[in-house]
Amino acid sequence: MKIFNTLTRTKEEFVPLHEGEVRMYVCGPTVYNFIHIGNARPMIVFDTVRRYLEYKGYKVNYVSNFTDVDDKIIKKANEEGVDSETISKRYIEECKKDMEGMNVRPATTHPLATEEIGGMIDMIQTLIDKGHAYVAKDGTVYFRVSSDPGYGKLSHKNMDEMMSGLRELKVTGEDMKEDPNDFVLWKPKKEGEPYWESPWCEGRPGWHIECSVMSKHYLGTTIDIHAGGEDLVFPHHENEIAQSECANGEPFARYWMHNAFLNIDNVKMSKSLGNFRTVREISEQY
Incomplete structure (x- = not known):
């Protein structure tokens, strides 16, 4: 079995870390609305990959999260006059219904971000202790991108490309970053937002x-x-690699797989653009 590995941009023979076992993580949805068919695509694609691996005799530990704390969830909660947990729980259940309707099997584990805060604090502290992160005056913690010589290896971007368009931010002094490319690990609470x-x-x-x-x-x-x-x-998976490898001192993932966008009139389907159709809407219609 060969996989196109985004990390190397080549097709590679799949060889698992442990014979007969596959450890697989798929980034799941941010739960603030019904999923649209663009959200459904990775669910279907990687459930199919999981099923094929099982067909080939592998035991697959398949983990796919729900992001249940996010600016979009908070915005939706404020619009409805409820707390963020109410919104996330509602749409997690609706997402599971849509997955069942599409015959997408549940993951081995569907972790929730809000249930892993302690582990996040521990990893952030490790990054600070190792010099890969720093605390700004307001308590924001940033990852120090310059501390990771391998940064950019997944997206194949160099630092000059990533700096493009960001130089002015550093010059104006409007933020407290050492470098415009540094990204947030922990952010201070704002009024009306959940916090820990x-x-x-x-x-x-x-x-x-x-x-x-x-x-x-x-x-x-x-x-x-x-x-x-x-x-x-980029930036999500690139930043995951940086955090994980700098904190743990080991390679994060051996194979990186990415599905293409679902486009409408040659434009990526997204809620922000309003050019989407929900799985629920289509299932009711057809």
Whole structure:
């Protein structure tokens, strides 16, 4: 069996870390609305990959998270006058119904970001202790991108490309980053937002740290396959690699798989653009 590995941009023979076993992590949806058919694509694609691996005789530990703390969830909760947990729980259940309707099998584990906060704080502290992260004056914790010589290896971007368009931010002094490319690991709370205690401030995790911690918790420091939509290659998956490898001192994932976008009139389907159709809508119609 050969896999196109985004990391190397080549087709490679699949050889698992442990004979007969596959550890696989797929980035799941942010749960603030019904999933659209673009969200459904990676669910179907990588469930199919999982089924094929099982057909070939592998025992697959398949982990796919639900992001249940996010700016979009908070915005939806404020619009409805409820708390974020109400929104996330509602749409997790609706997502599971849609998955069942599409004959997508549940993952071995569907972890929730809000249930892994302790692990996130521990990993962030490890990154600080190793010099890969720093705390700004307001308690925000940033990952120090310059500390990772391998940064950019998944997206195949160099530092100059990543700096393009970001130089002005550093010059104006409008933020507290050492470098415009540095990204958030922990952010201070804002009024009306969920928050947790941490050594740096009351706040919540950045998006990228969530998957690094959940993957490590359920699959270990090095996994066989990490997968998701191609829009996640940069910055999300690039940042996951940086965090995980700098914290753990081991390779994060051996094979990276990404599905292409689902386009409408040659434009990526997305909720923000409004050019989407939900799985629920289509299932009711057809």
